Amino acid sequence: MPSKKSRLDRGKMERIVSEARRSKQQREREYRERALKIFPRICARCGREFQGKKLRELTVHHKDHNHDNNPPDGSNWELLCLYCHDNEHSRYLERDEFDEAAPGGEQETASIHQPFANLGTLLKKKK
Helix, strand or coil: CCCHHHHHHHHHHHHHHHHHHHHHHHHHHHHHHHHHHHCCCECCCCCCECCHHHHHHEEEEECCCCCCCCCCCCCCEEEEEHHHHHHHHHHHHHHHHCCCCCCCCCCCCCCCCCCCCCHHHHHHHHC
C-alpha cells in the first residue's frame, strides 16, 4: 500500500507535469499565431498554399530545432506542411543517428572512393 507521502509526491508531480503541458501549449499557440502573421501561408519546402480548414496542416518548424528559441522576428521559424515537417525531423534524426555534422558544421568525408579517377584513361583506350 502506497504511503501518504508517496501519494502527495505523486499528486505534486502530476500538477507540475500538467502545468508544464499547459505552458507548452500556450507558448506554441503564441509563436504559431505570430508565424502565421509574419509568413505567407505556404509550405517553405513544397510550396503548397494553405487556407481555411487546411491551415491546421501548416506547422511552425524551428530551424535550429530549439523550441525555446522564438525570436520576435521569426528568424528561427519556417512554415512547413505536416509531410515536409515530418520529413525534416526524420532527416535530422537520421543525421544524428549516423553521427554526421550538424547543419552549418564541418562534415567529414564519408568515403575516399573516387569512381571516376581513371575515366580519362578508360576513354583514351576506347579510341
